[in-house]
Amino acid sequence: MTSDYLGTRLRHLLDRLDGDVARTYTDLGLPGFRPRYTPVLRLVAADGPRSIRDLATTIGVTHSAISQTVNQMRREGLVHLEPGTDARHRIVHLTDQARAVLPTLETEWHATTAAARELDAELPHKLSDLVDAALHALDTRPMHDRIRAHLHHP
Template sequence: MTDEQPFEDPTGASLWRPLHLLTTTVDAEIAQVYAEASIEGVKPTWVQELLRLHLHGPMTITELAESVNRTHSALSQKVAAMRAAGLVRTTPGPDARTKRVALTAKARRLVGRLAAEWRATEAVLAELEAEIPYPVSRAVADAERALARKSFHDRLAERLKEDPAWRGE
C-alpha cells in the first residue's frame, strides 16, 4: 500500500496517438514494399538521409542533421544503425570530435530505387490528401503556425502549473 492517491489511467485516450499509429503503419507498408522488392537492411526512416548523402556527398553528422532538421544526437544514433546495416561508413572528420558520413557501395546501388520510392510515396500521400476533407499537411502547417505564436513547452508548462499532482501536493 502506498500513500499515493489513486487516479484514472491518463493514457486511455490520446488525441495524437492515431497520428503516430498512422505514420507507423505507412512506414511498415513502405518496409513491406522494400521486402517485396528484395531491398534488405533499409528502414524507411533512413531514406531521407541516404538520399541527402547521395546528392550532397559525404557530410559530418552535424551537417547531415542540419540538412534533415534533426538533432545531432538523433542522427548519431541513426548513422550508427545505418553503419551496422552496411549502408554508410564513417571516417574521422576535420577534428577529433567529428565524423564524416559517406554512402557505401551497397547504398549507392540502392539510391535510385529509394528515390523512386520517395517520389511514389509523395504521390500516394497527395492522392490520399485529395480524398480527405482536411489534408494532414494543412493540419501540420496550421499547428506549426499556432505553436509559433505560443510554443508547446509554454502551453504545457502553464497547464502543469495548475495541476496539484505536478506540484507534488
C-alpha cells in the same frame, strides 16, 4: 474530433505510414530497410559526404536521432564514417552497398511522394500542411509551455 490521446493517435498514424513504406521496401527486395534511412541516403547521394549535424539540420530532426540512424546504417553496411575537420564532427559517406540500392530508392521515393499527394487530396486539409503548421507552432511555443500554462499548482 477530440485531442484526447493525441500523442497515441499520432504514433499510430506514423506507425501505419512507416509500416507500409517498410513493406514496400520488402516488396522491392530490400527487407529490413527502414524508411528513416532514405532521406540520409538521398542527401548524401545528391550532395556528397555530409556531417551528422548538417544531416540533422537539413532533415529537420535532432542530432541524436540522426546519430542513432547513421549508426544503425553503419552496422548494416550502408554508410561509413570519417572524422571531419574537428574531432567532434563525423562525416557520413555512402558504401557501395548503399549506392547499389539508390535506383530502387529513387523509384520508391517517387511512388511514395505520389501516394502522399493522393492522401493529401483525400483529406479535408493536407496532412503535409498540417504537420508543417504544427511544427511551426511548436517552434513558436513548445508543448511543454502550453501544458504548464494549464497546470493548476496547489
